[in-house]
Amino acid sequence: MVTMKKKKQACQSAPGSVDLISDLFEDVLNLILVRLPIRDVVRTSILSKKWRDKWISISDLVFDNDCLMEGASEMEHAHVVNQVLKHHVGPICKFSCMFGVPSCSDIDRWVVFLSRNGIKKLTLTTKAYANDVPSSIFYCQELTHLELFYGTLKVPSTFKGFHNLLLLNLCVKISEDAIAFLISKCPLLERLKLKIEDFYQCLNIHAPNLRYFEFSGQF
Amino acid sequence: MASTSNSTSSKIITLRSSDGEVFEVEESVALESNLIRRMMEDDCANNIIPLPNVTAPIFYLVIEHCKKHAEMKDNKEKKKELRSQGEELLKSDPHTYSNLMEAVNYLDIKSLMDLTAQWLADFLKGKSPRLIRELLKIKNDFTPEEEAEILERNRWAFD
Structure with a gap:
């Protein structure tokens, strides 16, 4: 309920020629x-x-096939990401790259840049399982969401952990030891989705805060 | 007027806009605003809460949309209807849109921030720069050389 002490119906605006939106x-x-x-x-x-x-x-940069050039190659898409990041200033909260990036050095350069700009939500897609996911993702200490599609992920033994990570979605090649190590270093992890290319014998997960778990792979 | 503000069942909050108009608003509606919530926590609730940055016509719009937003919960049709209203407002009165957006930001009303931001995003999406300028009364103050430079810098976005 709203009552106005002095009734005033119409919503009058100032002269319409003024641009306030800018x-x-x-x-x-x-x-x-x-x-x-x-x-x-x-x-x-x-x-x-x-x-x-x-x-x-x-703050949010999303590169998917819908918002880029129709019919353009992945190289051209990568060029667009390079252009945008080249000009970008200030913190980046979210970065999603939904097309398969052909060059690992491109991804590496982007991730290093993002890690210096406080990236929190990162989604990367590499071109093929054979391509290594750059280890620079482990510099991104403020990550809360990490999604990796394709590529091979190796976890360095010096990795100190993603202490804020809540969501991890991996669709990669990764060894069972590496994944167990990675997850054990993410103490707040709540949502975990794994689609694994390798054959596993046994998967150990230590994630005390896990609330959602989805696994697709073979033992 | 203030006597109703202490009733327990449907508490009424009294607010005063920058141009001196007094509004009586149900507490549940007023608390959508994080600014008003904080003011009430600071125990300003028994007095009239001043809103020095919101005029009466704009505050009236804010309250209306707060109520509409509360009504539309889980109603997809109403949600769609409310989302589509932005196009009309932006075309007919971009000035009021700006004032509404600033008021919603000042009052810190999350649901309306999302709604009004979506309005402008929907409005800008897919429109040519020329049409956007015309509808929003934005003056193109670039020289032809400057315009060419911007086009060149991000050619991919303009092709």
């Missing part, structure tokens, strides 16, 4: 831009001088 706060604008495909986000740079650099500090 002056919305940065954090408000970020909320809007993260809901757009990356292509539309970048296209806002041409609107006016005020808009030119608004896109470069967007």
